[in-house]
Amino acid sequence: MSAPADWIAVDWGTTRLRAWVMDGAGREIAHLASDRGMGGLAPDAFEPALLELVGPHLAEGRATPVIACGMVGARQGWIEAAYEAVPCAPPGLAHATRAPAADPRLDVMILPGLSQDRPADVMRGEETQIAGFLATVPDFDGTICLPGTHTKWVQVSAGEVVSFRTVMTGELFAAISGHTVLRHTVGHGSDEAAFIDGVADGMARPEALTARLFGLRAEALLHGLDADAAASRLSGLLIGLELAGARGYWLGTRLALVGAAGLIARYAAALRAQGALPEVADGDEMVLAGLKAASAGRN
Amino acid sequence: MSAPADWIAVDWGTTRLRAWVMDGAGREIAHLASDRGMGGLAPDAFEPALLELVGPHLAEGRATPVIACGMVGARQGWIEAAYEAVPCAPPGLAHATRAPAADPRLDVMILPGLSQDRPADVMRGEETQIAGFLATVPDFDGTICLPGTHTKWVQVSAGEVVSFRTVMTGELFAAISGHTVLRHTVGHGSDEAAFIDGVADGMARPEALTARLFGLRAEALLHGLDADAAASRLSGLLIGLELAGARGYWLGTRLALVGAAGLIARYAAALRAQGALPEVADGDEMVLAGLKAASAGRN
Known part of the structure; x- marks a missing residue:
């Protein structure tokens, strides 16, 4: 039989569900994952998906706190955890929403995402990585960039x-x-x-993007452009366009990259080529640190 | 029984096959279409697809000339019709490639596309619309824009x-x-x-494109942005980006738009908002005019 959890940290995104089972001394008993992301679940399927993953770690006769972040709190998720509006600190348990669970062994709290009125913008999950980063580097003042499917550029002060x-x-x-x-x-x-090369070109001529894209096809047809070079050039063009548009976020400011190692390395290379010197931190570690920071608010 | 064709004009693209059956006096006997585009056909499936469409119009005992343009001449088409390199006039029959046909009633000639070495670029099919436009407006000197899946900006002199x-x-x-x-x-x-609005924004801030895209999602979530307005704004942002990049093609020059009416109207509105006054011509009419111009080269 598994050791019972003191509490459980959950990062529940669109495509993945991950859980860290923690003991009373703040140690990780187990790190679990499934592909039952929010995107494929009806509202009444969240509790079974969570139980399937963490059930063996739940103590009998008491409710184990589960602290979750990410798309699980979207309108189409388990229950909507309304956005907190910036400017604000990354939200903690005081702003969380309790999810309806039938199993008395579960006490599930979902952290809210952040919203911004003008220009309109939203995030869900990254705010917890930011909380983790600020718990790790408490004096940080500057920009945190979180590369991903939807990359976030975040000004923190x-x-x-x-x-x-x-x-x-x-x-x-x-x-x-x-x-x-x-x-x-x-x-x-x-x-x-x-x-x-793609980064430099994308930054220098953002208006040429749509022509450059077909240019990759034509270069392959006429001049035998290699498929790997085409992939890297496409990635560079898009990241270059992004860096041109986000210049105000990274130029002349302290900058940290938080995310998966491979993608972080790519952004770091692009930014270093522009003279920026980003700090880096692992996204998984930061989300766990953020959930731990929220858990500390239980006491 | 149908009247036999003098010759047949064919526009054979990735998704569609269209044929105009012509009599000896240059009149259109029939306009036929099928969804057997080049994209879904193996090389030996082109002849049956063509026969299925135009078979009833073929005379017995002689070969009917068929003049074709478009992706049918791509490497993955019926037979490759090698590109002509610009600068050059839109290629006519003298540069066409004969497709292998088993049926003695068919004599199929495929017109080549155009290629450009630096920057690398290619077209297949649009060159025939350009030929048709130049046959219709022989004194034209300036830029022809052919909006579509892959929009072409073409400098003609x-x-x-x-x-x-x-x-x-x-x-x-x-x-x-x-x-x-x-x-x-x-x-x-x-x-x-x-x-x-999208056009103006896309032109003014091309580097902000990727942020503007997610902004549509956030505007819908937070401020109830209407789905039709979002679609039009997205279209405007992309066309605005295109116009910013293609400025050298349309600013201060004679300009014609050739294509489908709905798309032409959209580009015309965007260009008029920038002070340009494009002429317009229908793409289907121009491709037929171009194939007729090629057919005139038979004699």
Whole structure:
């Protein structure tokens, strides 16, 4: 029989559900994951999906606190955890929403995301990574960039999120490389020089983007452009466009990248080529640190 | 029994096959269409697809000339009709490639597309619309824009294509509205004011594109942005980005738009908002005019 949890940290996104089972001394007993993301679940399917994953770790006769963040709190999730409006500190348990659970062994609290009125913007999940980063680097003042499907650029000052901007770079890469004529041209490998060239070109001539895209196809047809170089150049063009638009977020300010190692390395290379020197932190570690910071608010 | 054809004009693209059956006096006997586009056909399936469509119009005992343009001449088509390199006039029959046909009633000639070495670019089919436009407006000197899935901006002088540029605006709109999170946000209707706003914004701040895209989602979530307005704004942003990049093609020059009426109207509105006054011509009429011009070269 597994050791019972003191509490459970949950990161529940669109495509994945992950849980860290914690003991009373703050140690990780187990790290669990499933593909039962919010995107595929009806509201009444969340509790069974969670029980399937963490059931063996629940003590009998008492409710185990579960602290969750991410799309589980969206309108289409388990229950809506209304956004907190910036400027504000990353929200803690005091702002969380209790999810309806039939099993008395569960006490599930969902942390809210953040919203910004003008320009309109929203995040769900990244605010908890930001909380984790600020718990780890408490004096941080500057910009946190969280690369991903929807990359977030977040201005942080005095422990608060001041403003943020979401760019769809990751999702655009997937849509262009998977659902346009470039699917015949773009491979899965990588070519560092082609990437850095693409970044420079995307930054210098953002208005040429849509012509550059077809140019990849034509370069492949006429001049044998390699599929890996095409993929890296496409990624570079899109990240270059993003960096041109987000210049106010990263130029001349303290900058941290939080996310998955591979993607972080790509953004770091692009930014270093522009003279920026980002700090880096692992996204999974930061989300767990953020959930731990929220859990500390239980007492 | 149908009247036999003198010759047959064929526009064979990726998704559609269209044929105009012509008599000896240059009149159209029939206009036929099928969905057997090049994209779904193996090389040996082209002849049956053509016979299925035009078979009843073929005379017995002699070969009927068929003049075709478009993706049918791509490497993955019936037979490759090698590109002609610009600068050059839109290619005529002298540069066409004979397709292998087993049926003695068919004599199929495929017109080549155009290629450009630097920056690398290609077209297949549009060159025939350009030929048709130049046959209709022989003194034209300036830029022809052919909006579509892959919009072409073509600089024409003294009857020759001097240079051109392909932008993937149409395909980007489809990929973004169909295969990203914006599929929940973008409708199918239209909103003229939102479109013109999007054009202005896309032109003024091309580097902000990827942030503006997620902004549509956030505007819908937070401020109830209408799905039709979102669709028009997305279209405007992408066309605005295109116009910013193609400025050298349309600013201060004679300009013609050739294509489908709905799309032409959209580009015309965007360009008029920038002070340009494009002439317009129907794309179907121009491709037929171009094939007729090629047919005149039979004699």
